[in-house]
Amino acid sequence: MRTRWRAGLAAAAVAFALAGCSAGENGASSTADSAGIAPAVPQQGAGKPGQNKVTPPQPGATDRKLSRSARLELTATKVVDVVAQARGIAQGAGGYTGQESTGDETASLSLAVPADKLDGVLDQLSHLGSSLVKRELNTQDVTEQVVDVEARLATQRASVERIRALLARATSVSEIASVESELTSREATLESLEQQRNSLAGSVAMSTVAMTIHGVAAPPPPGEDHSGFLGGLAGGWQAFLVFGEGLLTVLGAIAPFLLFVVPLGWLGWWLHRRRRTVAPEPMPGASEG
Structure with missing residues (x-):
């Protein structure tokens, strides 16, 4: 009788302990929910294969492009x-x-x-x-364009691989033709996305500079300072050169006329001198008579 009573008491103690642990876990869970703490999430490797999805990185989590x-x-x-x-x-x-x-x-x-x-x-x-x-x-x-293109590229690559797997399992001619047509279409889309990715990467890596150059006349040289003794000397020398240049210009202009005037003048002077030499001198006695 005493043994049965002790066994019943032990069973009641165990039940009470289990109830207390359950209440403690529920209370901790409710406390975490009220505090805004998210429950623990199992790691990616703990789930079933194929259930983990690859999500593209958010724009705020990457460097700005x-x-x-x-x-x-x-x-x-x-x-x-x-x-x-x-x-x-x-x-x-x-x-x-x-x-x-x-x-x-x-x-x-x-x-x-x-x-x-x-x-x-x-x-x-x-x-x-x-x-x-x-x-x-x-x-x-x-940045958003780069992230979007990268995500679409990953999805399109996976799609192309699936179609290639279907092509490998196709048996009839009609199935092969249908799968090949779909594969060609998806590969073209993949190539277009790769070109977009390369274009964006090029615009980020290299910057362009558009230049326009207009021709203008050269500015005049700055004027010289003509004040002081040296300035006056330079001005006088410049005036002398201008005068000499003008004089040479005049001489050059009358030089053709001198070719005729000088010989004619010399000839007239020679004839006049000869005429004075040939004329007879008056006798001294004739003037007295």
Whole structure:
């Protein structure tokens, strides 16, 4: 009798302990819910195979993808020289020259430079030529486009692999033709997405600079200071040179006439002198008679 009573008492104690543990777990769960703490989530490896889904990274969790471009408008006295200097700056920064159209009065060219060197290249290009007319810098955030294309690429690759698996299991000619047609369509979509991904990556890695150069006349040289003794001496010497130049101009103008006037004048002087020599001198006695 005493043994049965002890066994019943032990069973009641165990039941009471289990009830207390259950109440403690429920209370802890309710406390966690009221505090806003999410319950523990099992790791990806603990679930069944095939139930874990790969989600694309959110834009806020990745580095921002920026596509930058710039536009410069300059004036220069020698357009060709500025174009050559701009080409050298781009190549020195690891870039290259795209479209280019150069003339005597105007030129336009497109430069591609690494995105991380764009600011330095713009500073160098802005100091070329005579003056800077306009400088524009455009920045476009393409992070969401990059994330979207990457997610679509992953999905499309998986789709292509599934179609290839179906093609491997196809037995009849009609099944093979149908699956091949679908595979071609999905591969074309995959290739288009890859081209979009490459284009976005290129716009992020390399920045473009569109330059326009207008030709202008060279400014006149600055005037010299003519004050003081040296200034007066220089002015007098300049006046002497002008006078001498004018005198030589006059002599050059009358030189053809001197070719005729000088011989005629000498001939007249010679005849007059000869006439005075031939004429008889009066006798002294004749004047007295």
